[in-house]
Amino acid sequence: MRTAYRVETVRAAERALMARLPAGTLMARAAAGLAAACAELLRPRLYGARVVLLVGSGDNGGDALYAGARLARRGAAVTAVLLNEERAHPGGLAALRAAGGRAAGAAGAERLIARARLVVDGITGIGGRGGLRQDAAGPAAAAAEHGVPVVAVDLPSGVDADTGEVHGAAVRAALTVTFGAWKPGLLVDPARALAGEVRLVDIGLGPELPPEPDLVAFDDADAAALLPRPEAESDKYRRGVIGIAAGSARYPGAAVLTVGGALRGGAGAVRYAGPAGGGVIGRYPETLVSEGRPSEAGRVQAWVVGPGLGGGPEAAATVADVLAADVPVLVDADGLHSIDPERLRARSAPTVLTPHAGEAAALLGTSRDRVESARLASVSELAVRYGAVALLKGSTTLIAEPGPGGPEGRGRVLANTTGTPWLATAGSGDVLSGLIGALLAAGLAPLDAAALGAHLHGLAGRAAPVPPMASTVTEALPGVWAALSPRR
Numbered sequence: 160m161r162t163a164y165r166v167e168t169v170r171a172a173e174r175a176l177m178a179r180l181p182a183g184t185l186m187a188r189a190a191a192g193l194a195a196a197c198a199e200l201l202r203p204r205l206y207g208a209r210v211v212l213l214v215g216s217g218d219n220g221g222d223a224l225y226a227g228a229r230l231a232r233r234g235a236a237v238t239a240v241l242l243n244e245e246r247a248h249p250g251g252l253a254a255l256r257a258a259g260g261r262a263a264g265a266a267g268a269e270r271l272i273a274r275a276r277l278v279v280d281g282i283t284g285i286g287g288r289g290g291l292r293q294d295a296a297g298p299a300a301a302a303a304e305h306g307v308p309v310v311a312v313d314l315p316s317g318v319d320a321d322t323g324e325v326h327g328a329a330v331r332a333a334l335t336v337t338f339g340a341w342k343p344g345l346l347v348d349p350a351r352a353l354a355g356e357v358r359l360v361d362i363g364l365g366p367e368l369p370p371e372p373d374l375v376a377f378d379d380a381d382a383a384a385l386l387p388r389p390e391a392e393s394d395k396y397r398r399g400v401i402g403i404a405a406g407s408a409r410y411p412g413a414a415v416l417t418v419g420g421a422l423r424g425g426a427g428a429v430r431y432a433g434p435a436g437g438g439v440i441g442r443y444p445e446t447l448v449s450e451g452r453p454s455e456a457g458r459v460q461a462w463v464v465g466p467g468l469g470g471g472p473e474a475a476a477t478v479a480d481v482l483a484a485d486v487p488v489l490v491d492a493d494g495l496h497s498i499d500p501e502r503l504r505a506r507s508a509p510t511v512l513t514p515h516a517g518e519a520a521a522l523l524g525t526s527r528d529r530v531e532s533a534r535l536a537s538v539s540e541l542a543v544r545y546g547a548v549a550l551l552k553g554s555t556t557l558i559a560e561p562g563p564g565g566p567e568g569r570g571r572v573l574a575n576t577t578g579t580p581w582l583a584t585a586g587s588g589d590v591l592s593g594l595i596g597a598l599l600a601a602g603l604a605p606l607d608a609a610a611l612g613a614h615l616h617g618l619a620g621r622a623a624p625v626p627p628m629a630s631t632v633t634e635a636l637p638g639v640w641a642a643l644s645p646r647r
């Protein structure tokens with residue numbers, strides 16, 4: 160499990176640790192890890208390699224300078240571009256000079272960068288505020304223009320460490336070497352995309368960090384531990400029956416894809432209620448189909464409602480009928496048009512909402528741009544406002560639960576890291592709904608079901624032959640499942 164902490168938490172942990180260690184120890188640890196990562200990138204010819212450090216006036220610049228000193232001692236030709244010559248970290252600058260490195264003002268930065276093999280971004284770390292200022296934006300842009308790989312120190316400068324938001328110019332890194340703990344912004348787009356590969360350097364912060372992280376990302380082991388497995392005494396009902404109210408005369412395929420996701424999600428049985436039963440049976444004869452209202456379809460342990468439902472009063476009536484059931488309900492796509500926060504908060508069983516950014520914007524009464532630029536705030540707001548687990552789809556899929564436990568009285572938030580833009584294909588969201596629905600029916604807690612579903616869906620999107628389509632993502636699920644949890 161990857162755990163990320165906000166700046167104020169990281170700073171408190173650093174203070175506690177620093178109080179027990181000789182001055183400069185943490186920066187020395189950070190710089191050693193940073194230098195090792197840079198040296199690896201410069202292999203096999205570190206000797207003579209031109210390295211440019213972009214050095215801001217805080218400790219982030221200090222890390223870059225001490226790391227630059229280590230590289231210079233090993234023979235690299237290191238030049239520090241000091242964005243503020245009076246305020247560069249004095250100890251770091253002395254160390255760099257003592258190791259044979261040079262320092263320059265910002266004026267000649269572009270010429271130096273154009274000839275460099277590597278740029279180290281030590282402009283701002285967790286002390287940065289807003290997008291890069293003019294004087295810092297120029298050198299950052301020069302690295303991108305000349306195609307020189309950038310290693311970001313702690314964070315790509317210009318991104319918001321706590322939220323992943325980017326307000327203005329920012330560095331685009333090939334590698335980010337972060338210290339002590341992941342920061343939430345490294346897991347959330349648009350910042351995540353600017354961080355490139357991320358490497359965590361252990362500076363001994365672990366014991367000082369609180370047990371509740373601000374953002375969590377599952378790894379394969381977390382996913383494997385949650386996968387439902389049939390027991391000796393299992394029958395199809397105990398494994399979980401999922402009800403699906405999806406599809407319409409206009410969108411019959413959504414019913415088929417949602418049912419497929421549910422079957423490949425390990426449901427003991429799938430009941431389909433709606434007008435697309437013929438198509439569903441044709442593709443998946445194992446489905447129990449009916450044409451009446453969902454509440455007349457028979458007992459289920461969870462419902463999925465919404466994909467391809469179409470609009471209008473009939474769709475709204477179907478959603479209301481499903482929400483009246485006292486079992487977990489996942490609402491997706493067209494189902495999201497007719498939900499009411501009061502009604503959802505009054506439900507005694509959990510609700511899961513799975514909007515993409517456009518649907519989330521409508522639910523929050525804001526714009527799609529605002530949702531995409533502030534994903535973390537948006538997903539938490541959705542969860543709190545609707546009293547539901549919210550899964551926000553897109554380039555970073557985030558999952559939030561309502562209620563106390565997290566920062567500012569908000570619930571836990573998870574980021575899914577398995578996704579791929581190849582999943583942006585019609586109907587792949589329907590597969591995700593069915594998959595999460597099956598996991599809900601199997602008895603997983605809603606946050607776990609949503610996070611595990613997103614994890615499996617992302618892996619399946621990667622495993623499906625390129626270019627994937629929703630059906631082939633579904634068919635990749637068994638392979639993903641088997642790789643995580645070999646059959647007994």
Ligand SMILES: NC(=O)C1=CN([C@@H]2O[C@H](COP(=O)(O)OP(=O)(O)OC[C@H]3O[C@@H](n4cnc5c(N)ncnc54)[C@H](OP(=O)(O)O)[C@@H]3O)[C@@H](O)[C@H]2O)[C@@H](O)CC1
Binds near residue numbers: 187218287295313362
């Ligand atoms: N604490 C520890 O134990 C450890 C900390 N470590 C390291 O320290 C880093 C934190 O250092 P920090 O607190 O000095 O802040 P930092 O990230 O350098 O930024 C502040 C500077 O940025 C400037 N600036 C701000 N916004 C800007 C903008 N938009 N555009 C341009 N400039 C901007 C701001 O300028 P000012 O506003 O003061 O004029 C100020 O000079 C942390 O990320 C990690 O790398 C490690 O060594 C491990 C141990």
Ligand SMILES: Nc1ncnc2c1ncn2[C@@H]1O[C@H](COP(=O)(O)OP(=O)(O)O)[C@@H](O)[C@H]1O
Binds near residue numbers: 492554589616
């Ligand atoms: N840029 C992207 N990177 C990663 N995943 C994406 C991206 N865009 C969309 N996805 C994923 O693709 C799926 C699309 O779902 P959705 O928008 O509901 O489409 P549909 O309604 O056609 O099924 C979601 O799982 C979403 O997270």
Ligand SMILES: [K+]
Binds near residue numbers: 313
């Ligand atoms: K940085």
